[in-house]
Amino acid sequence: MKKTESPAISESPDEAKQRVLESIKDPKLQKLFENIFEKTTIEKEALQTAEELKKSVPTDAKAGGTQMWLPVCPMPTDLCRISPFFPINRNEIKERAFIEDMIIMKSAWGEIQFCGPKLSTYEEDVLMAILALLNNKNKRSETTADGKDTYTYKGPFYPLLRLIKGPKPNKLEYKRVHRALKLLNVSGFNLIIFRDNKIQKEYLSNILTYAEWNHETKELKITLNPYFYEIYMKGNFTLIEIEQRMxxxxxxxxxxxxxxxxxxxxxxxxxxxxxxxxxxxxxxxxxxxxxxxxxxxxxxxxxxxxxxxxxxxxxxxxxxxxxxxxxxxxxxxxxx
Missing domain, CATH: 1.10.10 (Arc Repressor Mutant, subunit A)
Known part of the structure; x- marks a missing residue:
């Protein structure tokens, strides 16, 4: 008598997953099982997206000729639609209000909240310029912070200033950027992950892990927080041309x-x-x-x-x- 194999033995893992998913009629339950099968986590998706960015970002040189670097900022789309950056006036800039638990994004798996001083569109200019610099393989170095991979810009102040204010920034701009770096360093996001309608984990992270300006060597060093880069950037991001914005x-x-x-x-x-x-x-x-x-x-x-x-x-x-x-x-x- 010929022995027949059960579907569990003859099917490939992907085929078995698909068969189970098709047998589930409830869309919500089907989505839940998809997540279980794929074993996706916020961190894993973030790392995958970060890796894609590494491979896709432009470089200064291109095979067969020289290509000028285009300053493009990969800004998280959530930050473009619900933003912690405000078009505020000079009086508000002098006396910053403190924002706590501003919901940037909310979904079934969790939410992202902003916490920190009220930031202006100028601080957003500085953040976008930093992301644009880090978006260039020739202008960044890979490093680790808290055991996670992230990127660091290490070099003169001028490339950052040029992106923000053009080829001839004045001395006042150095001070403004330095102040913006301070504000970004103390501003952060709270990533809350739900499971079974209960909070499972919370990640607290500032936007910048480290910023240093060496007055003797005139060298600037900025490290992006790996949680901001990997976890927050795991979603869709919007490419913004810096020159166009400026x-x-x-x-x-x-x-x-x-x-x-x-x-x-x-x-x-x-x-x-x-x-x-x-x-x-x-x-x-x-x-x-x-x-x-x-x-x-x-x-x-x-x-x-x-x-x-x-x-x-x-x-x-x-x-x-x-x-x-x-x-x-x-x-x-x-x-x-």
Whole structure:
């Protein structure tokens, strides 16, 4: 008598997983089993994404010729849509409010909260410039912090300043960047992981692990926190051209720029207060001022060919934003 093999013996592991998943009708339960089978964790996905970034980032040299480095920042998409960076005025910059447990992202597996001083779009400029430097294989070194791999920039101050303020930064900019590094170093994220509707783990991490400015050697050293890089960057990230962003004059236009680029579709439509909340505008001010600030930001993005002329208030309260298809393409190189 011929012995027949059971499906468990004859099937490959992947086939067996698929058979079990297809037998489950409840979508939520099916998703749960998918996670169990794949044995995915936040840390594992983060490391995979970090590894993909290592392989895909541009370099200064390219086989067959020289290629100018394009300063592109891989900004976590969650930080583009709900951001801890505010278009704040000078009075608020002098006296920083403290933000605690600001929810950046929330899902079935957990949430990410921001905790720290109220950060401005200038500190965001500095963070994006750092990420852009680390996005270049020739401008970073690999190191470890708390036993985890991360990246360090070690070199002169000028490349960072150039990304923020152009080829001729003044002495005041050195002080401003130094202050921004202090604020980023004391600002952090709390990653909360749920299991069975209960908190399983919490990861507390600041954005920067280390920053040093040697006044004698004139060398700057910045290390990105590995938890921020690996765990937070594990999700989708939005590529933002630094030069394009720095051409925008107002803080609101920079906030709108990151918001527009973070969406998959080229068109967004909604209430101006919804957009204002996403841009971290002060919603307690007169609606007239909110509208004016958004209108001016839209004008700047149209001027820089990021939005089309279709972008405008289509009624008193509803805004339509239409991103140019090529606006996210990486075209311009950093001039030497």
């Amino acid at each position: 051409r925008l004059k107002s803080p609101i236009s920079k906030a709108l720029h990151r918001f527009v680029l973070s969406h998959r579709d080229n068109t967004w439509q909604g209430h101006f207060l919804t957009l204002g909340a996403s841009l971290n505008l002060n919603l307690e001010q007169a609606h007239f001022h909110i509208r004016q600030g958004i209108k001016e930001a839209i004008r700047q993005l149209i001027k820089e060919a990021i939005l089309t002329k279709e972008s405008k208030f289509i009624s008193q309260d509803i805004i339509k934003l239409v991103r140019k298809s090529e606006s996210a393409e990486r075209k311009k190189a950093l001039k030497k």
